[in-house]
Amino acid sequence: MTNQSNSRDVWVFIEQEEGVIADVSLELLAKAQELAGTLDSQVCGLMCGYQVEDLAETVIHHGADRVLWADHPELEMYRTLPYAKVTTKLVQEQQPYILIFGATAIGRDLAPRVASASRAGLTADCTDLQIGDYTSKKDKRTYNDLLLQIRPAFGGNIIATIINPKMHPQMATVREGVMRRQEPDVTRQGSVEKIEPTFDESDLALRILSRETRESEINLKDSPIIVSGGGGVDSEESFELVRELAHVLGGEVGASRAAVDAGLVSREHQVGQTGTTVRPRLYIAAGISGAVQHRAGMDESAKIIAINTDPNAPIFEIAHYKIVGDLTEVIPMMIRALREKAK
Amino acid sequence: MSSARTYNSIVLVKQVPDTKNITGDVMKDDGTMNRSALPAVFNPEDLNALEMALRVREQHGGQVTVMTMGPPQAAEVLRESLYRGADQVVLISDRKFAGADTLATSYALTCAVQKQGDYDLIFCGRQAIDGDTAQVGPQTAEKLGIPQITYAETVVDLEGDELVVERALPLGKELVKCMLPCLLTVVSTANQPRPASARKRIEYKLAATPLEYRSLLKKWPEFGTEEALDAYLEARDMKLPVWSAADVGIQDGNIGLAGSPTQVYKVNFVVLETAESKEVSADQEGIAALLEELIQEYIVG
Incomplete structure (x- = not known):
């Protein structure tokens, strides 16, 4: 939309549903604060909803200096067109330097629409954001303080760093769980500006007839211990061992894509490039070969135990503890040892 | 046919490197990709999008047009679409498109869709397995000025100028009603894409774009010249159209590298980091010692 804007502010789209802010938005506020610190600028949280003013304080406590809050009954539930209209208008009027969204179903629906309307570059599914300089080889021009948007590509086989040197805002969606959120600082002060948008008929071309959502059964990314099963877990009974070990350890059950595709466990449990990114204190990979797609979602775990019958399985290259053996024998030994300790 | 009117669909598809089956020789030592070592496939969720469009046609009538933007060899996914029942196909191909990011791609696709015109529904796969961005569908919808329904799983109802669709959300479902025309991005759980029909495979065996003539002449030297091959295919309705940037009315500066705000700054090959590791013997003593630690x-x- 613009070649250079004067603002250096970092905006975060604050995703809320039914008055609850998405975890990823709070994670992004912490990252935005870090980026704004480097840029010597401010963090602004942009929130859409209906009568959710109370949330503005939470946004400030988690790192925003300023909250822009669009209030309208048509914004009560997320819909592409009204949300995109509000966001695009604010972006065009105030020209933030950076605008980031969670790479959620909502963020990935909204961000491309806003980027297209603003003719801004957008990078999907980033796993890290940094500030850095870039010198164009073509014209030798140096662009200072660009947003370096880092993401896995080609099924996780490469890590690409993407920049938008000329067109601002620099936009990105960021994976859930990869940034660490801060403890709220209740003494933090900030400003709140309420916006009252208007909509015409074309903005309301889509209506929600019904929505059924269920509570997530699991919380993989916040669990300190995860026991995951993969393609080497070849039966329901064997997967039951994975569940039992997770239970004894007080952790969650994870899985690689192979186990999910085999129908042993629901997709919500999938760890990796196309699943959840986790960094627990302990990750036990049982019968997981360690394809790059899986490793991308768990290789920052503090301790990794890998159990595999194949001594050459790639998972062993990132494991802290290697157990070459059959998981149907090894897991029962682990359960037994833990039960003994508990006595 | 259950309703009074018919519905024309455009399906936007992509040929992608098969990133699920990457082998060692694909990644070069310098961290770049040897793309020619990767088999090219029909992007999986684009097959779900095509299937959804074909089912709409079967129920309501209308035409299914499949478009892809890509190099000459992307004509393969167009043939695959014909084998599955597409009525017509278009290859959007031009050297000027090289280096396009999602914004520039959506601009080119928008121009092509506008040239085609007369559509009620546009179907895309949710995302392509090479970039996993899921951006081109929504960006194309925005440029066309039409609503989008992402994560579409089921077309529940289609009547008059309104469409009812069930969306697959991460934790649930959403039922939405939308005015036509609109763009849908389709998830893999939407349907089981039909296989290529053996009869159509034979019917469209010769279907080719002019960009493929040179290599076809090596296979079929009996045609002699590109002109002769062209006349032969044209007469049999087997000449697949190719639209260049100029054909779809594209303004330079909006496409290719110049039209792409994002650029790759650097690429790192993912290397396995060898952690400091201990071997644990797979017996009760070894395991007990590990847990003790x-x-x-x-x-x-």
């Missing part, structure tokens, strides 16, 4: 370090317990 983890308890001592407050990792477990």
Whole structure:
């Protein structure tokens, strides 16, 4: 939309549903604060909803200096067109330097629409954001303080760093769980500006007839211990061992894509490039070969135990503890040892 | 046919490198990709999008047009679409498109869709397995000025100028009603795409774009010249159209590298980091010692 804007502010789209802010938005506020610190600028949280003013304080406590809050009954539930209209208008009027969204179903629906309307570059599914300089080889021009948007590509086989040197805002969606959120600082002060948008008929071309959502059964990314099963877990009974070990350890059950595709466990449990990114204190990979797609979602775990019958399985290259053996024998030994300790 | 009117669909598809089956020789030592070592496939969720469009046609009538933007060899996914029942196909191909990011791609696709015109529904796969961005569908919808329904799983109802669709959300479902025309991005759980029909495979065996003539002449030297081959295919309705940037009315500066705000700054090949690791023997003593260590370090317990 613009070649250079004067603002250096970092905006975060604050995703809320039914008055609850998405975890990823709070994670992004912490990252935005870090980026704004480097840029010597401010963090602004942009929130859409209906009568959710109370949330503005939470946004400030988690790192925003300023909250822009669009209030309208048509914004009560997320819909592409009204949300995109509000966001695009604010972006065009105030020209933030950076605008980031969670790479959620909502963020990935909204961000491309806003980027297209603003003719801004957008990078999907980033796993890290940094500030850095870039010198164009073509014209030798140096662009200072660009947003370096880092993401896995080609099924996780490469890590690409993407920049938008000329067109601002620099936009990105960021994976859930990869940034660490801060403890709220209740003494933090900030400003709140309420916006009252208007909509015409074309903005309301889509209506929600019904929505059924269920509570997530699991919380993989916040669990300190995860026991995951993969393609080497070849039966329901064997997967039951994975569940039992997770239970004894007080952790969650994870899985690689192979186990999910085999129908042993629901997709919500999938760890990796196309699943959840986790960094627990302990990750036990049982019968997981360690394809790059899986490793991308768990290789920052503090301790990794890998159990595999194949001594050459790639998972062993990132494991802290290697157990070459059959998981149907090894897991029962682990359960037994833990039960003994508990006595 | 259950309703009074018919519905024309455009399906936007992509040929992608098969990133699920990457082997060692694909990644070069310098960290770049040897793309020619990767088999090219029909992007999986684009097959779900095509299937959804074909089912709409079967129920309501209308035409299904499949478009892809890509190099000459992308004509393969167009043939695959014909084998599955597409009525017509278009290859959007031009050297000027090289280096396009999602914004520039959506601009080119928008121009092509506008040239085609007369559509009620546009279907895309949710995302392509090479970039996993899921951006081109929504960006194309925005440029066309039409609503989008992402994560579409089921067309529940289609009547008059309104469409009812069930969306697959991460934790649930959403039923939405939308005015036509609109763009849908389709998820893999939407349907089981039909296989290529053996009869159509034979019917469209010769279907080719002019960009493929040179290599076809090596296979079929009996045609002699590109002109002769062209006349032969044209007469049999087997000449697949190719639209260039100029054909779809594209303004330079909006496409290719110049039209792409994002650029790749650097690429790192993912290397396995060898952690400091211990071998643990797979017996009760070994396992017990390991757990004891983890308890001592407050990792477990």
